[in-house]
Amino acid sequence: MKKLLNTVYVTTDGTALKKDGENLVAEVEGAEKARVPLHMLASVMAFGPILISPALIGICAERGITITLLDRVGRFQARIEGPVSGNVLLRRAQYRLADDATEIVRSIVLGKIANQRAVIRRSLRDYESDMTPAAGDALKAAADRMAMILRRVQHADSSVDLLRGSEGEAALQYFSVFDHLIRSPDTELRWSGRSRRPPLDPMNALLSFLYTLLTHDCRSACEAVGLDPAVGFLHRDRPGRPSLALDLMEELRAPLADRLALSLVNRRQLRAADFRQMDGGAVLLTDEARRTVLTAWQERKKQERQHPFLQEKAPFGLVPYLQAQILARHLRGDIDAYPPWFWS
Structure with a gap:
C-alpha cells in the first residue's frame, strides 16, 4: 500500500481494508x-482482489472519500462514492477547457518530446561505442533537432494547432532514427517506419500491442479520478476514441512502451519467430509472445522512479493515475498548471 496525493493505492492481492476508529487500516493475512x-x-x-469492510465503505461515503475498484492489470471496474460528488464540477471544467487548452497541450507535448529524446540519449550513453559512426551521428542530430523543437514549444506563443505540428515534427525525427536503437540480429525486426491498423511488421506489432495496454491504463486512470476519457485537449474528439486517455499516454509512450519494446528485442526475449503474418498482411504476436510481453509489462510497472513533481518515488504502474489526478487538480484550480511527467 502506498499513499500519494492524499490517495491510498492498494496493490497487494488479498489485502483487507477496514475502519478502525478514525483510521483506514490495511491487513495482509x-x-x-x-x-x-x-x-x-x-x-x-484498490487493484485486484482487495477486501473492503462495509464499515469502511460507509465512512468513506459519508466523508466524501471515493473508493475506486480496478482489476489486477489496472482496468477500471467501478467507483464507490457518496451522494455528494465533485465529479460534475470537474467535468464541467474539463469541457470548458477542451476548446482552448493551449497550456495543457504545451505541457503534454513537452513531456512527450523530452521523453522521446531521453530514450535516444539513453541509447547513446549505453551503446554509442558499439554503433557505427553514421548511427551515432544520426542519433545525435535527431536529439539536437528535438532539443530545438522543445525550446520552440516551451517559449513560443503557439496555438494548439502549432503545438500539434511541433509534436508531429518531433515524432518524425524520433522514428527516423528508431532503427538505430534496435540491436537484434534478426533482420525481420528492423524498423522501416510506423504502420498501424494494421501493423505491417514485427516492431510495429509489438509497439501497437504495448500502446493498447498503456491506453487501457490511461483510460482507467481518467475514470478513476472522475474525468471524461473521451474529451481530450491534444487529441480532437472523435466518436469512440478515448481522446483524454490518448493525451495522458503521449508523455508515457517512450519511457514505458518504447523502452520496453526495445528491451525485449535487444535482450532477445522476442525473436522473429514470435510474430506471425496474417493473410491480409497484418503482423501479430504469437500467443506465447503475448504472454512474454504481458509478464514484462507487469514487471515494468513495478519499477519505481522519482516523480518529478511530487518528489516521491512511485511505481511506473501508478504514473497514469498520478498524472490524471494532477490534471484533475489543475482543472479544479488547485494548482496553476499541469506538470508533465519527465523520465530520466
Whole structure:
C-alpha cells in the first residue's frame, strides 16, 4: 500500500481494508501493514482482489472519500462514492477547457518530446561505442533537432494547432532514427517506419500491442479520478476514441512502451519467430509472445522512479493515475498548471 496525493493505492492481492476508529487500516493475512487517518484521505484505489469492510465503505461515503475498484492489470471496474460528488464540477471544467487548452497541450507535448529524446540519449550513453559512426551521428542530430523543437514549444506563443505540428515534427525525427536503437540480429525486426491498423511488421506489432495496454491504463486512470476519457485537449474528439486517455499516454509512450519494446528485442526475449503474418498482411504476436510481453509489462510497472513533481518515488504502474489526478487538480484550480511527467 502506498499513499500519494492524499490517495491510498492498494496493490497487494488479498489485502483487507477496514475502519478502525478514525483510521483506514490495511491487513495482509491478519497482520497490520499500514494505518492512515481518514482525514488525510481523498480517495482509495484498490487493484485486484482487495477486501473492503462495509464499515469502511460507509465512512468513506459519508466523508466524501471515493473508493475506486480496478482489476489486477489496472482496468477500471467501478467507483464507490457518496451522494455528494465533485465529479460534475470537474467535468464541467474539463469541457470548458477542451476548446482552448493551449497550456495543457504545451505541457503534454513537452513531456512527450523530452521523453522521446531521453530514450535516444539513453541509447547513446549505453551503446554509442558499439554503433557505427553514421548511427551515432544520426542519433545525435535527431536529439539536437528535438532539443530545438522543445525550446520552440516551451517559449513560443503557439496555438494548439502549432503545438500539434511541433509534436508531429518531433515524432518524425524520433522514428527516423528508431532503427538505430534496435540491436537484434534478426533482420525481420528492423524498423522501416510506423504502420498501424494494421501493423505491417514485427516492431510495429509489438509497439501497437504495448500502446493498447498503456491506453487501457490511461483510460482507467481518467475514470478513476472522475474525468471524461473521451474529451481530450491534444487529441480532437472523435466518436469512440478515448481522446483524454490518448493525451495522458503521449508523455508515457517512450519511457514505458518504447523502452520496453526495445528491451525485449535487444535482450532477445522476442525473436522473429514470435510474430506471425496474417493473410491480409497484418503482423501479430504469437500467443506465447503475448504472454512474454504481458509478464514484462507487469514487471515494468513495478519499477519505481522519482516523480518529478511530487518528489516521491512511485511505481511506473501508478504514473497514469498520478498524472490524471494532477490534471484533475489543475482543472479544479488547485494548482496553476499541469506538470508533465519527465523520465530520466
